[in-house]
Amino acid sequence: MNHRPFQDNMMFIPQLYPADAPYTQIIAQQGESKKPKRRRGKKNKGGENGASEANRKRKLSAEQVNLLEQNFGNEHKLESERKDRLALELGLDPRQVAVWFQNRRARWKNKKLEEEYSHLKKSHEANLLEKCRLETEVLKLKDQLSEAEKEIQRLLESGDRVPSNSSSSSQSQSQSQSMEAVDPAFFGVFGVDGYDDDVFYGPETHCINALEWINLYM
């Protein structure tokens, strides 16, 4: 406020403006009267339901919005008939009703996008974990297989000489559905938020990278 000498009620001088720019300026010009300026006005804080009608506003009243919302729920599109009827009921210009619907559709689209985003994110995380688990399991299985083959090799070679099994310790539980190779602590990383920009979502990340990704991104 200090570096704005006179601005309490704004006095905007229209002559300053180039003729080229339309409308916006005009609005600015007629601001010489009051220019709402920012009224810091202790709005109704806790009790809000009234939605404040006393003040000159350009917001639709709660009932109006309710009815509109209800209608929107039934059908997002708006045929002229419905539009006119609604306008009459609400005491609004049909144009306003149309505008309201358009804006509502836009909002709806956005909300949907966000929902899907978070959905997708959750799913993605779960998949990363799953992938990690599977990678671990693949490694484990390969290891076991390797062992088993070594064993076979050994058995074949020493074939009829040594009938006793020397080191067959790792294959007994290999078939089980254990799948518990992932440290449960990994789940702890969820719940952190505030992600950074430009994280690379590499599809080829390995287990470790996946975890780093989660740490970074989640």
Added chain:
Amino acid sequence: MNHRPFQDNMMFIPQLYPADAPYTQIIAQQGESKKPKRRRGKKNKGGENGASEANRKRKLSAEQVNLLEQNFGNEHKLESERKDRLALELGLDPRQVAVWFQNRRARWKNKKLEEEYSHLKKSHEANLLEKCRLETEVLKLKDQLSEAEKEIQRLLESGDRVPSNSSSSSQSQSQSQSMEAVDPAFFGVFGVDGYDDDVFYGPETHCINALEWINLYM
């Protein structure tokens, strides 16, 4: 069009709107006094780069937007000093500059969200495929392991009696990094768009479900 008698070339007079007030209300109330109505004006169609002069309405001019955009590129926030300077340079109300920045930030946020969404989606798809592949591989490995163990069993039992290997055919290439269990045709599903609502992103989907998901969702 019947209920809108005259609207020939429209002109749209902003001064109609009272400075500080009802605005909506006024529009709403005098439903019969034909407010602005809209458009009809043969805009420049093909020629687009100009995009600024023909239209007599608000919207900042191209240069104004350029300068603002440039400034926004440097820094998304706006200190009063910069704001006032910009306002002066552009011949705008400082308030307008502030508004522009606010709206710009909002737009930016949205765009970022969308970008991240598509990024994430790609990544997710890739991961699904990867998961599918891994699941297949796990199955394959388990199978091989099972075979190997059967073989071992056989060898141990028939131990010193039959030194010849009877059916050891599947474990020779098991260690390789082949990993080519996924039909390359799967990649063909990408490129289809127009997704449906409310797809369930199950984290526990198996390979087949994952593919169905892709078909549904992508």
Added chain:
DNA sequence: GCTCTGAGAGTAATGACCTCA
């Protein structure tokens, strides 16, 4: 064709609320 209309994207502006300094 041409006009009118509604939809969707983009944008300007406002109101309410929040947060620091």
Added chain:
DNA sequence: ATGAGGTCATTACTCTCAGAG
């Protein structure tokens, strides 16, 4: 506690396009 600026949500308007008459 006041006020400048910020975010969010909303309202309104512009422009472009596609379809109906």
